[in-house]
Amino acid sequence: MSHVREEIRNFIINKINQKSRQLDIALEEDIGAAFSLTGSGLFDSMDFMDLLAEIETTFRAEVDFSDYEPEVFTTVDGFVACVRVDED
Amino acid sequence: MKGKSLVSGFVNSANRFPDRPALEVGKQVVSYAELHHIASGIAYTIKRYDPSGTDVAAILAYRSVTAYAGILGILLSGKGYAPLNPRFPLERTLRMLELSGADILVVDEECIDQLNEILPHLKKPLTILLPETSNFVGRSKQLDLHTIIRCTGAKPPAAPADAPPVEPQSPAYLLFTSGSTGVPKGIPVSHGNVEAYLAYTCKRYDIDEDHRFSQHFDLTFDLSVHDMFLCWEVGACLCCVPESALMAPAKFIRDRQLTAWFAVPAVPMVMGRMRLLKPASFETLKYSLFCGEALPAEIAKAWQAAAPGSVVENLYGPTEATIAITNYTWNPSVSPGECINGVVPIGWVFDDHKACVVDHELKTVPQGECGELCLSGKQVTRGYLNNPEKTKSQYVALPGQGDSVWYRTGDLVKLDERGCLYYQGRIDNQIKIRGFRVELQEVDATVRRFAGTEMVVSVPWPANRENAEGIVSIICGAKTENEKEVINQCAKILPSYMVPKRCYFVQRMPLNANGKIDRLQLIDMIQRGEIS
Numbered sequence A: 001m002s003h004v005r006e007e008i009r010n011f012i013i014n015k016i017n018q019k020s021r022q023l024d025i026a027l028e029e030d031i032g033a034a035f036s037l038t039g040s041g042l043f044d045s046m047d048f049m050d051l052l053a054e055i056e057t058t059f060r061a062e063v064d065f066s067d068y069e070p071e072v073f074t075t076v077d078g079f080v081a082c083v084r085v086d087e088d
Numbered sequence B: 001m002k003g004k005s006l007v008s009g010f011v012n013s014a015n016r017f018p019d020r021p022a023l024e025v026g027k028q029v030v031s032y033a034e035l036h037h038i039a040s041g042i043a044y045t046i047k048r049y050d051p052s053g054t055d056v057a058a059i060l061a062y063r064s065v066t067a068y069a070g071i072l073g074i075l076l077s078g079k080g081y082a083p084l085n086p087r088f089p090l091e092r093t094l095r096m097l098e099l100s101g102a103d104i105l106v107v108d109e110e111c112i113d114q115l116n117e118i119l120p121h122l123k124k125p126l127t128i129l130l131p132e133t134s135n136f137v138g139r140s141k142q143l144d145l146h147t148i149i150r151c152t153g154a155k156p157p158a159a160p161a162d163a164p165p166v167e168p169q170s171p172a173y174l175l176f177t178s179g180s181t182g183v184p185k186g187i188p189v190s191h192g193n194v195e196a197y198l199a200y201t202c203k204r205y206d207i208d209e210d211h212r213f214s215q216h217f218d219l220t221f222d223l224s225v226h227d228m229f230l231c232w233e234v235g236a237c238l239c240c241v242p243e244s245a246l247m248a249p250a251k252f253i254r255d256r257q258l259t260a261w262f263a264v265p266a267v268p269m270v271m272g273r274m275r276l277l278k279p280a281s282f283e284t285l286k287y288s289l290f291c292g293e294a295l296p297a298e299i300a301k302a303w304q305a306a307a308p309g310s311v312v313e314n315l316y317g318p319t320e321a322t323i324a325i326t327n328y329t330w331n332p333s334v335s336p337g338e339c340i341n342g343v344v345p346i347g348w349v350f351d352d353h354k355a356c357v358v359d360h361e362l363k364t365v366p367q368g369e370c371g372e373l374c375l376s377g378k379q380v381t382r383g384y385l386n387n388p389e390k391t392k393s394q395y396v397a398l399p400g401q402g403d404s405v406w407y408r409t410g411d412l413v414k415l416d417e418r419g420c421l422y423y424q425g426r427i428d429n430q431i432k433i434r435g436f437r438v439e440l441q442e443v444d445a446t447v448r449r450f451a452g453t454e455m456v457v458s459v460p461w462p463a464n465r466e467n468a469e470g471i472v473s474i475i476c477g478a479k480t481e482n483e484k485e486v487i488n489q490c491a492k493i494l495p496s497y498m499v500p501k502r503c504y505f506v507q508r509m510p511l512n513a514n515g516k517i518d519r520l521q522l523i524d525m526i527q528r529g530e531i532s
Helices: A003-023 A045-059 A076-081 B008-016 B032-049 B065-076 B090-100 B109-121 B141-145 B191-204 B223-233 B250-255 B266-273 B297-306 B388-394 B440-451 B483-491 B519-527
Strands: B021-025 B028-031 B056-060 B080-084 B104-107 B127-130 B147-150 B171-177 B185-190 B212-215 B237-240 B260-263 B287-290 B311-316 B326-329 B354-358 B371-376 B406-415 B421-426 B430-433 B436-439 B456-461 B470-476 B502-506
Touching: A003 A045, A003 A076, A003 B483, A045 B266, B008 B021, B008 B032, B008 B223, B021 B032, B021 B065, B028 B032, B032 B065, B032 B104, B032 B127, B032 B147, B056 B065, B056 B090, B056 B109, B056 B171, B065 B080, B065 B104, B080 B090, B090 B109, B090 B171, B104 B109, B109 B127, B171 B191, B185 B191, B191 B223, B212 B223, B223 B237, B223 B260, B266 B297, B287 B297, B297 B311, B354 B406, B388 B406, B430 B470, B436 B440, B440 B456, B440 B470, B440 B483, B456 B519, B470 B519, B483 B502
Parallel strands: B021 B237, B056 B080, B056 B104, B080 B171, B104 B127, B127 B147, B212 B237, B212 B260, B260 B287, B287 B311, B470 B502
Antiparallel strands: B021 B028, B171 B185, B311 B326, B354 B371, B371 B406, B406 B421, B430 B436, B456 B470
16 A cells, blocks of 8 residues: 555544544444444544545545445545545 | 225236236346235234234335335335334434334345344334344343244245225324434325325326336335335336445446436435546436425436436425425526526426415415415415324415415425426424434434533534535534534434534524524534634
């Protein structure tokens, strides 16, 4: 994984941990590649939009979900794969 | 005199098209004959074990074959259905079950765990049907109170059940909406009400057995009735949108080659932000309907471009007037000029129904002026479940309009010279979040319980868009200022869309000239960062 993508991945994982603390929901599994942001109950659709906006702003990148199934792009690595970065 | 049941259309289609697909859930395709057979088994079991002949039976099921077969089965047994939502907190589900008066509950496999949570709280015996489950092991000591019928206990019927004749006024379904006192309001919708809706929509839309309908709404949302029963009325196929695709159903629409789409405007708004509304994305769609909240013109425009072969319509209607009662067809050339404040008109009232715009004395306002929308006609229900006071205040006679009963929507509208209606806002503190009705006072009442103070005001947030995305609560004089605790406690009572995203603790509340808490000023203070 490229350096930028690794940063994006860590950014998402930090957000997941923040949400978990904010909502007082213990994480039942480790935050791995297949961790589901929406399936875990931590992110609803609006939270997901907020995360999308933050990533696009922070990394000056565009996110395109159109080629992936929702079950994929709502996971950590699935989301990262949808981010278009200059290195690609 | 007896009339047609809501399930009649399905039964006719099952007789005409037994081998055509009626339902797709995941990879499973269920024909009309198969669905009829499964539903008949449930109906037969309900009739055999029916303890007291109540009007409705409840169903706790989610996006499964049993969810749909259960609804059909309940209707085939002659009862109305009261859907529960496994995504609601336990306390709300218990309340809805209690208010419904149902003593029969159909449960699918996915909801078995929740059934085990419900059972210890029930004092009244239930007859519980588990059509998918043969090995139910309850954890509750109170299991003996109830009759549990596993699928192996249900003898299959010799022949599929016919649609029973029904009293037109008897309930086809019972739904609950947010209640400003903190108690959900039950709205029974009769077979006669929904027959009028289906008669109009079947005539309006050129649909037949080759169509493929989306089923996006939760079953506790009345728009799901359109999905199911308009689809089955014409012999079309109902495609259940899986939970994983609800937020972003673009690929689902394409993969399933849907021809008829129906959702709240929040869905295309989210899809737009995710860049999933690209031009010509949905070439199979012939009808795209939106309802439940204000439809921004930009979204109608983007959807039309994404679905160039589709008629795009904005529908409007409270649950009390059965699904929807006005419609407006988007015309790319003309409609942008007809929108007010960037919002698509709600259009014209359905044939054989009436709309009246009134002032606070219920007198008709001059044309073009803003007033409260009142509705009359066969789709208008008779009142709230066991709530004569609220019924009396909302179902009224209007001066100079004879004996007709009119439903006061609480929606502010303007009517133009063509009879086209334009939504302007609310007269009260009801808002919409993703199409769900929310009485802010219900949120206030819940927050009060846990904040230990009466001074609570909940407001929509963000406040600068046509439709709110969430709620924040401002609390004054709380016993302890523990935001997380208040939110977590609310989440045990309220559906997720009603739980405040934030709680702000203040020393004093701003008051307006009448001495009442000034909600608008509170919103202003949050926007300016004076409350954080």
